[in-house]
Amino acid sequence: MSKALIIDDEQQMRRLLRMVLESRGYEIYEAADGPLGLQEAAFHRPDVILLDLGLPSMSGIEVLKRLREWSDVPVLILSVRDQENVKVEALEYGADDYVTKPFGTAELLARLTVIQRRRFTRQNPEIIVGKLRLDLLHHEASLNAEQIKLTPTEFALIKVLAENSGRIVTQNQIIRQVWPGQQTDQSEGLRVHINHLRKKMGASGPQIINEPGIGYRLESEGES
Amino acid sequence: MSKALIIDDEQQMRRLLRMVLESRGYEIYEAADGPLGLQEAAFHRPDVILLDLGLPSMSGIEVLKRLREWSDVPVLILSVRDQENVKVEALEYGADDYVTKPFGTAELLARLTVIQRRRFTRQNPEIIVGKLRLDLLHHEASLNAEQIKLTPTEFALIKVLAENSGRIVTQNQIIRQVWPGQQTDQSEGLRVHINHLRKKMGASGPQIINEPGIGYRLESEGES
DNA sequence: ACCTTTCTTCACACTTTCTTAACACCTATA
DNA sequence: TATAGGTGTTAAGAAAGTGTGAAGAAAGGT
Numbered sequence: 001m002s003k004a005l006i007i008d009d010e011q012q013m014r015r016l017l018r019m020v021l022e023s024r025g026y027e028i029y030e031a032a033d034g035p036l037g038l039q040e041a042a043f044h045r046p047d048v049i050l051l052d053l054g055l056p057s058m059s060g061i062e063v064l065k066r067l068r069e070w071s072d073v074p075v076l077i078l079s080v081r082d083q084e085n086v087k088v089e090a091l092e093y094g095a096d097d098y099v100t101k102p103f104g105t106a107e108l109l110a111r112l113t114v115i116q117r118r119r120f121t122r123q124n125p126e127i128i129v130g131k132l133r134l135d136l137l138h139h140e141a142s143l144n145a146e147q148i149k150l151t152p153t154e155f156a157l158i159k160v161l162a163e164n165s166g167r168i169v170t171q172n173q174i175i176r177q178v179w180p181g182q183q184t185d186q187s188e189g190l191r192v193h194i195n196h197l198r199k200k201m202g203a204s205g206p207q208i209i210n211e212p213g214i215g216y217r218l219e220s221e222g223e224s
Numbered sequence: 225m226s227k228a229l230i231i232d233d234e235q236q237m238r239r240l241l242r243m244v245l246e247s248r249g250y251e252i253y254e255a256a257d258g259p260l261g262l263q264e265a266a267f268h269r270p271d272v273i274l275l276d277l278g279l280p281s282m283s284g285i286e287v288l289k290r291l292r293e294w295s296d297v298p299v300l301i302l303s304v305r306d307q308e309n310v311k312v313e314a315l316e317y318g319a320d321d322y323v324t325k326p327f328g329t330a331e332l333l334a335r336l337t338v339i340q341r342r343r344f345t346r347q348n349p350e351i352i353v354g355k356l357r358l359d360l361l362h363h364e365a366s367l368n369a370e371q372i373k374l375t376p377t378e379f380a381l382i383k384v385l386a387e388n389s390g391r392i393v394t395q396n397q398i399i400r401q402v403w404p405g406q407q408t409d410q411s412e413g414l415r416v417h418i419n420h421l422r423k424k425m426g427a428s429g430p431q432i433i434n435e436p437g438i439g440y441r442l443e444s445e446g447e448s
Numbered sequence: 449a450c451c452t453t454t455c456t457t458c459a460c461a462c463t464t465t466c467t468t469a470a471c472a473c474c475t476a477t478a
Numbered sequence: 479t480a481t482a483g484g485t486g487t488t489a490a491g492a493a494a495g496t497g498t499g500a501a502g503a504a505a506g507g508t
Contacts, residue, residue, distance in 0.1 A: 091349075105318075110296050412467075
């Protein structure tokens with residue numbers, strides 16, 4: 001049975017979510033604000049977290065940030081309409097998906113299933129981009145079936161790029177996921193690590209393309 | 225190739241749907257009543273199900289209910305006019321959309337595409353104006369599903385226009401949002417960036433219309 | 449404590465993007 | 479037709495962003 005943690009300050013919303021999720025067999029924990037939510041997350045180790053962005057005392061973003069320093073639990077964001085910027089920020093900090101209030105229960109459950117399945121497949125997990133293969137379980141990378149040695153930072157970096165292969169990943173997205181809970185400007189170092197990765201991957205594997213002023217994009221070798 | 229399952233008791237309707245969908249490259253399975261439909265769904269694992277609400281022996285709602293106990297496959301409801309209550313009920317039980325008989329094939333195919341895409345793609349914050357699509361998370365822009373490369377300033381500019389598409393945005397409004405905290409007169413540069421955007425978007429996408437003395441307006445290609 | 453590995457910082461060359469400026473154009477008005 | 483205000487277009491210098499090598503700092507293992 002999956003455990004779900006609901007972090008929302010409105011009791012009515014918590015009750016609704018509890019009903020919907022319990023009917024699907026979830027075991028429910030609730031928290032009315034951010035600090036409590038983090039506490040519950042640490043204690044009960046839920047399999048998925050539903051996080052409201054409009055919390056009192058501590059913003060949802062802040063909760064997510066702290067959470068991501070030590071946990072990879074799937075997080076579904078609950079937001080109201082017209083918070084586009086905040087939603088983008090939440091996804092950059094590693095939220096998995098979001099639904100907009102008010103939402104249909106069918107949509108909510110579908111998204112929950114999807115993000116949980118995504119994490120689950122990552123327990124025996126690998127990401128493949130062209131000739132590059134990342135073994136997330138053993139933190140090993142191979143190119144053309146030949147193993148290449150990556151440092152932890154390099155691995156975290158290529159992982160972010162590979163998860164979004166073909167799409168641009170902004171520098172903020174990268175930095176927030178590779179160096180969680182860091183406030184110093186890391187964009188200096190980012191360039192260096194990108195440089196190292198390019199050297200190790202060479203010309204035969206996927207290419208790390210720079211989009212000036214925005215970020216980077218991992219492109220499978222075969223594509224245009 | 226996508227697999228589609230048709231659950232309908234009228235043979236004539238099944239034949240019609242099969243023709244339409246096969247011409248679109250779907251692989252078709254059929255079932256004449258609810259129990260058979262569930263069986264086929266479990267066995268073939270279709271990518272989408274077309275479900276008639278007026279079934280004998282087991283109602284469409286009942287089929288949907290049972291289906292949703294173990295599957296998240298997108299379901300398109302086929303209903304006749306004057307079944308509003310049933311349609312609402314179907315949506316509450318997790319149907320994705322419905323069409324009313326008799327329906328046009330174009331509408332049917334369009335809805336199928338939409339609900340399938342909705343299931344499998346992660347929802348990113350995006351703005352869509354006609355053929356133009358802005359992905360706010362990845363800072364990507366595409367026109368006719370083809371990616372176009374925009375610089376950061378260009379992206380910020382088209383974003384402001386797209387958020388207010390159809391409406392006039394004054395030059396001051398634009399400048400304040402694209403160059404926040406700037407006091408030097410930026411209206412010189414604005415014209416240049418507008419020019420670049422027009423070139424990159426060409427004649428097929430939305431048009432940037434100038435309203436002399438006031439500002440600009442983004443107009444979706446189809447409108448007057 | 450030592451050595452090794454990894455990370456960060458810095459300097460500088462290079463590339464892309466932005467801003468500025470000049471001028472052509474378009475439209476309304478006298 | 480002349481004039482003026484606003485706009486479209488182009489080009490070039492300025493600014494910002496990026497690639498790269500190396501060296502010092504930090505972390506980890508022995």
